[in-house]
Amino acid sequence: MRTFTGTTASGGLTIGPVARIDRGLIGLHRIVSDPYQERALYDAAIVLAKDELALLRKHAQDPKDADILLFQMALLEDESFTNEIGDYIAAGAGSAAAVERAERIFAGRISNIDDDYIKERSVDVCDACRRVVDILDGRSRRPLQLDRPSILAADLFYPSDLFSLDRSMILGLVSDRDSVTSHAAIMARGMGVPALCRLGEGVAKSAEGHTVVLDAEKSSLIVDPTPEQTEAARKRMAQLQHRRHRPDPLVNKPNRTRDGTTFVILGSANSSEPSEIRAALDNGANGGIGLVRTESMILNNFDEERQVAEYRKLLESAEGWPVVVRLYDPGADDGAPWVQTVQTLAARDSLYKTQMRALLRAGGSGVLRVVVPMICGVQGWDECMHNFEECKRELRREGISFDEDLPVGCMIEVPASALEVNEIIEHGANFLYIDLDDLANFIYVQPQNEREERRKTDTTVVKRLVQDVLDAAAARNTDVTLCGIPLNQLDAMPGYMYLGARSFCVENACLTELKASLLKLDLSQQRGREA
Structure with missing residues (x-):
C-alpha cells in the first residue's frame, strides 16, 4: 500500500484499476537525411x-x-x-x-x-x-483502448488523449503534472468524475495496472489499498452517491448571509453551448452567466452573421438570465504561436470590429452585457469605446437594428486600470469585473520560472487595490463582480465580502461550495455598501 498526495481538480471518490497513457521513448535510432x-x-x-x-x-x-x-x-x-x-x-x-x-x-x-x-x-x-x-x-498513434471502467493516468494529459475514449469507461483522472485549469481537469469536472493533479513525477507510471482508491475529497491516491481501506471507501462512495441523487438544498436557498446581506453568484461558460449554460443555472448561478469566453471564435474565424447567431443562441439558452460576454483580445496573446495568424485575420477581416458589431446586433435578443479585457488605464478604455461608437455609426448607416444601450464594462486586470478606475467609470464603464488571479500576478510580476505557483489573491496589496476599486464603484453606484478566482482560493472570498464585494463569478463546479461559505457570514459590523 502506497499513498500519494496531489491537488484536487475535480471532487469525488472512486475505486478501480489504473490504465496509463504511455507515449513511449522518443528519438531512438533516427537517421538524418539531407x-x-x-x-x-x-x-x-x-x-x-x-x-x-x-x-x-x-x-x-x-x-x-x-x-x-x-x-x-x-x-x-x-x-x-x-x-x-x-x-x-x-x-x-x-x-x-x-x-x-x-x-x-x-x-x-x-x-x-x-x-x-x-x-x-x-x-x-x-x-x-x-x-x-x-x-x-513511425510510432503508432492509436488511442488507448479501455476494455473495462478504469482510472486514467498520465504524466501530462494531451487533449487528444481523451477525445476518442468512451467517457462512460472513465472512472477518474490522475496526473503527475496537470493543473486545475487544464483541459483534463475541466473535462473531469464536466463529467462529474474525481481527478487529482500535481501528484509528482513517476506516480502515474508506478500506479499503472494497480487498483487504487482515488479520493479527490481528501486529495489522496492510495495504490494497492488494504481491504479495510477499500471497504471504507466503498461506504463513503455510497454516501456520496446518495447525496448526489438528492437535490442540493443550497441551489434554491436565497443568497443571503446570516445577517441578511444579499450577494450574487454567477456561472461561467467556455462556449455558447446550451449544456454549459444549463449546468451553471442548475448549479445555482442565481445571477446568470457572468463570463462567456469567446476565444474559439478567433480560431473558427466566424464571420459577423455566424457570431450574431451564436450570441442569440447563447441568450436563448439563458432563458432570460443576464449573460456577460468577454471580448477577445489578440494583443493579450502576445508571444503565442497563433498571434501572427490572429493579427493577420484582424487586419484582413476587422476581427475586433466584427465581434463588436455582432454583439451590438444580438443585444436586443436577451439580457446581454459585454466586458472588455486587458484595458491598461483610461486611455485604453477610451480607445475601445471609440471603436464601439464607430461600429454603431456603421450600423446606423447600413440600416441594421442594434442595441443602442448595450452595457459595456471594464475588466480590471492590471494595476493601471485599478489606479484609474475613477476615470474609467466617468468615461462610461457601466460595470466592472476584477480578475483577482491576473491582478495578483501583474502586481507581483513573478519571474517566469515561478509562475507555475500562482500568487495568493488575498494578499494585503491585492486587497488594498480591490478595496480602492470597490470604494470608487460604490461612490458612483457602479456594479462590481470578482472573477478569476482560483479553485484553491475560494476560502478567501468571505474576506472580500467584508470589504464590500457582493458579486462573484466562478467556475460552475464551485458554485455551491462558494455559496455555502458565504451563507455562514455575519456582516452586521461590516462597513461596506449593501448590494
Whole structure:
C-alpha cells in the first residue's frame, strides 16, 4: 500500500484499476537525411497529422473539443511555426528534432503568459507537435483502448488523449503534472468524475495496472489499498452517491448571509453551448452567466452573421438570465504561436470590429452585457469605446437594428486600470469585473520560472487595490463582480465580502461550495455598501 498526495481538480471518490497513457521513448535510432529530404518528410507528416486531426474533430463529442482540434490544425499551418522548423532543418537538423525544438519554443512562450486559459493552451502545442513527431518516427498513434471502467493516468494529459475514449469507461483522472485549469481537469469536472493533479513525477507510471482508491475529497491516491481501506471507501462512495441523487438544498436557498446581506453568484461558460449554460443555472448561478469566453471564435474565424447567431443562441439558452460576454483580445496573446495568424485575420477581416458589431446586433435578443479585457488605464478604455461608437455609426448607416444601450464594462486586470478606475467609470464603464488571479500576478510580476505557483489573491496589496476599486464603484453606484478566482482560493472570498464585494463569478463546479461559505457570514459590523 502506497499513498500519494496531489491537488484536487475535480471532487469525488472512486475505486478501480489504473490504465496509463504511455507515449513511449522518443528519438531512438533516427537517421538524418539531407535537408531537402527532411523537409519533404516534414511536409508529408504535416498533411497526415492534419488529416488525423480533422477526423478526430469530425467525431468530437463536445464542441469545445472540436475547437481545440481546430486550434491544433491552425498551429500546424502557422507561418511563424513552419518557418522556425524550416530554418532548423535547413541548418542540418532532422525533421523530428526540428519539430521537438519548435514545441519547446512555442509551448514555452505560451506557458509564460499571465492568463490561465491561454497558458493551458501550451499543452495543445505539445499535443500537435507530438503527433507530427510520432508520424516522423513511425510510432503508432492509436488511442488507448479501455476494455473495462478504469482510472486514467498520465504524466501530462494531451487533449487528444481523451477525445476518442468512451467517457462512460472513465472512472477518474490522475496526473503527475496537470493543473486545475487544464483541459483534463475541466473535462473531469464536466463529467462529474474525481481527478487529482500535481501528484509528482513517476506516480502515474508506478500506479499503472494497480487498483487504487482515488479520493479527490481528501486529495489522496492510495495504490494497492488494504481491504479495510477499500471497504471504507466503498461506504463513503455510497454516501456520496446518495447525496448526489438528492437535490442540493443550497441551489434554491436565497443568497443571503446570516445577517441578511444579499450577494450574487454567477456561472461561467467556455462556449455558447446550451449544456454549459444549463449546468451553471442548475448549479445555482442565481445571477446568470457572468463570463462567456469567446476565444474559439478567433480560431473558427466566424464571420459577423455566424457570431450574431451564436450570441442569440447563447441568450436563448439563458432563458432570460443576464449573460456577460468577454471580448477577445489578440494583443493579450502576445508571444503565442497563433498571434501572427490572429493579427493577420484582424487586419484582413476587422476581427475586433466584427465581434463588436455582432454583439451590438444580438443585444436586443436577451439580457446581454459585454466586458472588455486587458484595458491598461483610461486611455485604453477610451480607445475601445471609440471603436464601439464607430461600429454603431456603421450600423446606423447600413440600416441594421442594434442595441443602442448595450452595457459595456471594464475588466480590471492590471494595476493601471485599478489606479484609474475613477476615470474609467466617468468615461462610461457601466460595470466592472476584477480578475483577482491576473491582478495578483501583474502586481507581483513573478519571474517566469515561478509562475507555475500562482500568487495568493488575498494578499494585503491585492486587497488594498480591490478595496480602492470597490470604494470608487460604490461612490458612483457602479456594479462590481470578482472573477478569476482560483479553485484553491475560494476560502478567501468571505474576506472580500467584508470589504464590500457582493458579486462573484466562478467556475460552475464551485458554485455551491462558494455559496455555502458565504451563507455562514455575519456582516452586521461590516462597513461596506449593501448590494
